Amino acid sequence: MSEPNDIDNDEEEFAETTLIEAIENQIESDNPPAAKATFNKLTLVGYERDDILNLMAHVLAYEIDAMLDEDRAFDTQWYEAALRALPELPAEKQ
Numbered sequence: 001m002s003e004p005n006d007i008d009n010d011e012e013e014f015a016e017t018t019l020i021e022a023i024e025n026q027i028e029s030d031n032p033p034a035a036k037a038t039f040n041k042l043t044l045v046g047y048e049r050d051d052i053l054n055l056m057a058h059v060l061a062y063e064i065d066a067m068l069d070e071d072r073a074f075d076t077q078w079y080e081a082a083l084r085a086l087p088e089l090p091a092e093k094q
Helices: 004-029 033-044 049-070 076-085
Strands: none
Touching: 004 033, 004 049, 033 049, 033 076, 049 076
16 A cells, blocks of 8 residues: 555656646647747756756646636736746745
8 A cells, every 4th residue: 555655756757747747738829939948048058857857847837827826817918027037036926
C-alpha cells in the first residue's frame, strides 16, 4: 500500500510534467507569442532548456493558481508580461 507522501509526490510530478508539456506546446505553436520569445531570450543568455521550461511552468502554475483562487478567467495579458519578465519570477502571494 502506498504511503500518503508517495501520493503527494506522484501528484506533484504529474502536475509538473503537465505544466511543462503545456509550455512546450505553447512554444511549438507560438501561442502565446511570448512563450517562444521568452524561451529564445533565455536560451540566448545561457539558460539550459530544462531550467527555462521550469521557470515558464512556474509562471503558468502561478497564474492557474490565481485564476482558481479568484474564480476568474485566465489573464493572458498578465501571463505574457510575467513570461517576458523571466528570469524574474512573480512575487509570492501574501
